[in-house]
Amino acid sequence: MVSTAPATTVVTPAPDPSDAVLLARAAARDQQAFAVLVSRHYRPVYGLVWRLMNGHADAEDVTQQAFLKLWSDPGQLREAAALRGWLHRVAANLVTDRARRKPMSALDDAMEVADHAPSVEGVMAGTAAAAAVDRAIAGLPERQKLAVSLVHIGGMSNIDAAAAMAVSVEALESLLARARRGLKEALAGQKQELLAALTAGRE
Amino acid sequence: MTRELMSDAELDRLLALATRPPPPEGAEARLMARLAAAEAGANVVAFRPRPRRILPWLSALPLAASLACGIYLGASGAADSYLPAAADTVAAMDDGGASGLDDVLAISEGNAS
Numbered sequence: 001m002v003s004t005a006p007a008t009t010v011v012t013p014a015p016d017p018s019d020a021v022l023l024a025r026a027a028a029r030d031q032q033a034f035a036v037l038v039s040r041h042y043r044p045v046y047g048l049v050w051r052l053m054n055g056h057a058d059a060e061d062v063t064q065q066a067f068l069k070l071w072s073d074p075g076q077l078r079e080a081a082a083l084r085g086w087l088h089r090v091a092a093n094l095v096t097d098r099a100r101r102k103p104m105s106a107l108d109d110a111m112e113v114a115d116h117a118p119s120v121e122g123v124m125a126g127t128a129a130a131a132a133v134d135r136a137i138a139g140l141p142e143r144q145k146l147a148v149s150l151v152h153i154g155g156m157s158n159i160d161a162a163a164a165m166a167v168s169v170e171a172l173e174s175l176l177a178r179a180r181r182g183l184k185e186a187l188a189g190q191k192q193e194l195l196a197a198l199t200a201g202r203e
Numbered sequence: 204m205t206r207e208l209m210s211d212a213e214l215d216r217l218l219a220l221a222t223r224p225p226p227p228e229g230a231e232a233r234l235m236a237r238l239a240a241a242e243a244g245a246n247v248v249a250f251r252p253r254p255r256r257i258l259p260w261l262s263a264l265p266l267a268a269s270l271a272c273g274i275y276l277g278a279s280g281a282a283d284s285y286l287p288a289a290a291d292t293v294a295a296m297d298d299g300g301a302s303g304l305d306d307v308l309a310i311s312e313g314n315a316s
Contacts, residue, residue, distance in 0.1 A: 029242070031235065031238065031239065031242070034235075034238070035231075035235055038231050038234060038235065039231060042226055042230065042231050042234070043225070043226055046224070046226040046230065047223055047224060050224050051221075055222075055224070060226070060227055060230050060233075063226075063230070063234075064230075064233070064234045064237055067234055067238075068234075068237065068238060068241065071238050071241075129217065129220050130220045130221060130222050131222075133217050133218060133220050133221045134221055134222050137221060148218075152215070152218045152221075153218065153221050153223065180211070180214060183214060183218075184208040184209055184214055185206075185208065187209065187214075187217065188206040188207065188208050188209070189206065191206075191207065191208075191209050191213075194209075194217055195209070195213060197220075198213075198216050198217065198220075
C-alpha cells in the first residue's frame with residue numbers, strides 16, 4: 001500500500017525587494033513601492049537634515065522635499081545603489097538653499113534628546129554631554145558639519161560620503177580632519193566633565 | 204595656558220553620544236499624503252492653449268485693398284455711373300438753394316410749401 005502522506009510545503013517569506021526594484025516600480029507611479037523606500041531611508045535623511053538645520057522645525061519639510069524630488073523623477077537616479085547618497089546630497093542641497101533664503105535658529109529649538117542611558121545619573125550626564133557635542137557640531141563650518149554628519153553620525157563610509165558630497169575621498173578626509181580638530185578645541189574646556197559623563201553612562 | 208585636547212578615541216566616544224533624533228510621529232504618513240496630493244494635482248487636465256493663428260494680418264489684406272479701391276474710384280468719379288438714380292435726386296435738391304434754417308422759419312410762420 002502506498003502511503004498518501006500530504007506533501008509538506010515550506011513557506012518562506014518573500015525577500016524584501018531591493019531598492020532597484022522599488023525604484024523601477026516607483027517610476028511606474030507605484031506609491032506603495034515608494035512608501036517602502038521612504039520607510040527605509042526616511043530616518044537617516046531626516047537625521048542629516050535635522051543636524052544640518054541645527055534642529056530647526058522645518059527639518060521635516062525639507063526631508064519631504066528631498067523624497068518628493070525623487071518621486072517626481074525616479075529615473076534621474078542612474079544606479080539604485082547610489083540612492084542613499086543621492087538622497088543625502090539632495091537633502092543637503094535643499095538645506096543650503098533654505099539657509100540662503102532664511103537663516104536658521106540655533107539648537108535651542110531642537111527637540112529633546114532621546115534617553116536610553118541606564119541610570120538617572122547616566123541620563124543626565126549623557127544628555128548634557130550630547131547637548132555639548134551637538135552644540136560643538138553645530139558650530140562647525142557647513143561642509144565640515146556635513147562631513148561629520150555623514151561619516152561619524154550617519155555611519156557612511158568615506159567613499160560613500162565623498163560621493164554624496166560630490167568631492168574626492170581626499171577632500172572628504174581633509175574636511176573630517178579639520179572638523180575633528182575643531183571639535184576637540186570646542187570641547188576642550190569641558191573635557192573632564194564630558195569624559196566623566198562617558199563613564200557615568202556606562203555605569 | 205594651553206588646554207589639553209582629547210584623543211581621537213575619546214572624541215569618537217563623544218560623537219557616539221550626539222543626538223540622533225527620531226522623525227516626528229506620522230512624518231512618513233504625512234509625506235505619502237503630500238505625495239498623493241501632488242499626484243492628484245498632476246492628473247488635472249490642463250486647458251489646451253488655442254493654436255496660434257498663422258499670419259492673422261493676411262486676412263486683413265483683401266479688406267484693406269477693397270477700401271483703397273473704393274476710395275480711388277469714388278474720388279476719380281469712375282464709379283458714378285454705377286450709383287443709383289437717387290444720388291442725382293439728392294444733388295438736384297441741393298441745387299434748390301433752400302437751407303435747413305430757412306425751412307424751419309417758414310414752417311414756424313405757416314408758410315410751409
